[in-house]
Amino acid sequence: MRELVKELKSGELLPSEHLEEVIEKIEEREPRLNAFISLDVEGARERAKELDKLVRSGRASGLLFGLVLAVKDNIAVEGMRLTCASRMLENYVSPFSATAVERLVREGAIVIGKTNMDEFACGSSGETSYFGPTRNPWDEERVPGGSSSGSAVAVAAGMSDLSLGSDTGGSIRNPASFTGVFGFKPTYNLVSRYGLVDLAMSLDVIGPFSPDADGIALSMEVMAGPDGRDAGVQRSLSFLETFDAFDPEGVRVGWGEGFLEGVEEPVRRHFERFLNVLDSIGAELVELRVPPMEKVWPLYYLIMYPEFASAMQRYNGLTYGLRGEGSNLYEVIADARGKGFGREVKRRIILGTYLSMERYEKSFHERGVKLRRGLRAEVKKLFEEVDFLTSPTVPFLPFRLGERLDDPVKMYAADALTVLANLTGIPAINVPFGREGRLPVGMQLMGRWFEDDRLVAMARFLEGRG
Amino acid sequence: MEREYFEHVVEIARIKLSEEEKERFFKQIQEIFSLLERVKEIDFPEEYEEPVENPLRKDVPEPFEKDPTIVFPKKRGRYLEVPRNL
Numbered sequence: 001m002r003e004l005v006k007e008l009k010s011g012e013l014l015p016s017e018h019l020e021e022v023i024e025k026i027e028e029r030e031p032r033l034n035a036f037i038s039l040d041v042e043g044a045r046e047r048a049k050e051l052d053k054l055v056r057s058g059r060a061s062g063l064l065f066g067l068v069l070a071v072k073d074n075i076a077v078e079g080m081r082l083t084c085a086s087r088m089l090e091n092y093v094s095p096f097s098a099t100a101v102e103r104l105v106r107e108g109a110i111v112i113g114k115t116n117m118d119e120f121a122c123g124s125s126g127e128t129s130y131f132g133p134t135r136n137p138w139d140e141e142r143v144p145g146g147s148s149s150g151s152a153v154a155v156a157a158g159m160s161d162l163s164l165g166s167d168t169g170g171s172i173r174n175p176a177s178f179t180g181v182f183g184f185k186p187t188y189n190l191v192s193r194y195g196l197v198d199l200a201m202s203l204d205v206i207g208p209f210s211p212d213a214d215g216i217a218l219s220m221e222v223m224a225g226p227d228g229r230d231a232g233v234q235r236s237l238s239f240l241e242t243f244d245a246f247d248p249e250g251v252r253v254g255w256g257e258g259f260l261e262g263v264e265e266p267v268r269r270h271f272e273r274f275l276n277v278l279d280s281i282g283a284e285l286v287e288l289r290v291p292p293m294e295k296v297w298p299l300y301y302l303i304m305y306p307e308f309a310s311a312m313q314r315y316n317g318l319t320y321g322l323r324g325e326g327s328n329l330y331e332v333i334a335d336a337r338g339k340g341f342g343r344e345v346k347r348r349i350i351l352g353t354y355l356s357m358e359r360y361e362k363s364f365h366e367r368g369v370k371l372r373r374g375l376r377a378e379v380k381k382l383f384e385e386v387d388f389l390t391s392p393t394v395p396f397l398p399f400r401l402g403e404r405l406d407d408p409v410k411m412y413a414a415d416a417l418t419v420l421a422n423l424t425g426i427p428a429i430n431v432p433f434g435r436e437g438r439l440p441v442g443m444q445l446m447g448r449w450f451e452d453d454r455l456v457a458m459a460r461f462l463e464g465r466g
Numbered sequence: 467m468e469r470e471y472f473e474h475v476v477e478i479a480r481i482k483l484s485e486e487e488k489e490r491f492f493k494q495i496q497e498i499f500s501l502l503e504r505v506k507e508i509d510f511p512e513e514y515e516e517p518v519e520n521p522l523r524k525d526v527p528e529p530f531e532k533d534p535t536i537v538f539p540k541k542r543g544r545y546l547e548v549p550r551n552l
Contacts, residue, residue, distance in 0.1 A: 078532065079536070093536050093537065094536075095532045095533055095534045095536045096530075096532040189518075228523065228528075231521050231523070234519070234521060291508075292508070294504075295504050295505070295507050295508050296505070296508060298501045298502050298504045298505050299505045299508075301498070301501070301502060302502055309479065316480070319548065320537050320538070323549055330480070331482075333480050335482050337480055337481045337482065338481050338483060339482075341481065343487075343490075346481055346483070346487070346491070347491055347494065347495070347498075349481060350475055350476055350479050350481070350495065351495060351498060353475050353478055354467070354475045357475070357478075370513065371505060371508065371509075373514055373515055374509070374510025374511075374512065374514075375510060376513075376514040376515070376516065377510060377511075377512040377513055378510055378512075380514050406490075408494055408497070408498060409497050409498060
């Protein structure tokens with residue numbers, strides 16, 4: 001990615017020439033793929049022209065100079081719609097930009113549009129959007145994964161250089177795996193969440209998609225670090241410095257059967273190949289007793305539902321959003337929410353409301369919170385023995401559109417291996433690794449808290465090795 | 467979950483549902499509960515909380531320089547027009 005920025009700065013390829021190439025791709029593929037909810041082609045052209053002028057006058061600067069960026073539609077970009085792929089916010093326009101977006105734009109990125117997603121980030125397939133499903137660019141009859149479906153597809157199909165997504169239970173890594181790109185979930189509290197519409201506040205993070213590991217390091221270099229508007233973020237890391245200096249020789253990588261139960265055959269076979277490649281680049285493989293994810297992953301839903309129901313209370317249609325009808329306040333609110341939300345969002349709100357009722361607090365949510373602390377202790381112990389953990393990213397290959405849409409339990413199984421990083425807060429990355437027929441396969445690497453820079457650097461050595 | 471209690475939860479969640487949706491969700495929610503039951507089979511001997519400092523800032527107001535009225539497209543003179551609540 002840095003090579004491309006160099007070309008754009010030198011004038012070898014003008015930002016507006018590059019942008020036109022990207023727009024051509026969008027014109028060609030977007031009508032079928034449906035990766036975007038809003039496009040701002042004219043705004044992007046104007047900005048590219050300004051950047052051209054800087055090149056001509058020899059003043060081109062910025063780490064992301066001239067790169068085309070797509071932003072998930074639950075992350076605010078000033079003056080653009082922020083719909084969360086919901087009818088509830090169909091016409092909502094954001095008055096400010098998220099810190100992550102602001103920082104990338106300040107370094108020269110051009111925002112091309114807002115990407116499609118599962119409604120309010122609730123889904124693992126990209127199908128629950130009010131604006132229709134996104135399709136997988138490698139097989140248009142299959143899902144691209146979710147919830148950051150459009151952001152993954154935009155990068156995979158060359159409709160943007162980089163993109164932003166959000167990851168609460170796997171929403172960056174899952175579509176990255178299904179579309180064959182790098183997708184990174186940073187340590188919780190490394191990137192400011194200011195301007196991100198929350199799904200579950202104790203789990204949500206913003207992270208990047210890129211066709212290469214270099215693009216992940218580059219965008220993280222810019223986005224990570226303290227922001228007065230999200231007080232939780234206090235630490236910073238030097239991604240590029242670590243990226244250029246890292247040596248994988250002797251690095252210890254752990255894996256275990258607990259990660260493989262429920263993983264389907266083709267993916268399991270690719271994982272075995274992945275372990276061989278790790279060995280070949282000098283990593284030391286360590287088999288560990290890891291948490292049995294088939295039993296652990298429902299814990300994610302136990303924690304997430306109540307937080308989600310709470311976050312969704314603000315959408316009542318009274319001050320903004322879809323307006324309801326009725327003869328009393330209750331009816332007006334219930335009507336707006338009944339019409340404004342899709343099925344999966346409603347299901348989750350009902351479940352979250354139920355789990356947070358006093359009658360069940362002790363048996364469910366409280367136990368969930370305690371188990372999460374227990375899981376963190378387990379993971380901390382594992383990281384005393386190894387530098388990284390690895391597993392497949394998703395237990396199966398991209399499935400057909402519609403196949404799991406009204407079977408939530410089957411749909412949720414897609415998150416079995418990604419939720420560990422959210423529940424514990426550790427960083428995790430999807431490394432595209434080979435194909436099964438046309439369909440991409442992805443492998444996951446997880447690292448210690450705030451060792452994100454080393455994790456991304458490690459991923460680079462696995463690039464193109466599938 | 468009993469059906470009557472389910473109706474009560476839906477009311478508290480403030481979502482108007484059709485009968486068809488109620489049927490569907492009631493059934494699916496039972497399935498999801500049996501999924502959640504799986505966590506009863508796990509336990510961890512120790513607990514760990516990632517240490518977090520509570521950062522405080524000086525109590526100095528910072529102006530919000532953007533125009534929040536973009537959210538309210540209808541304006542009358544100096545006023546924002548919003549729908550009647552009732």
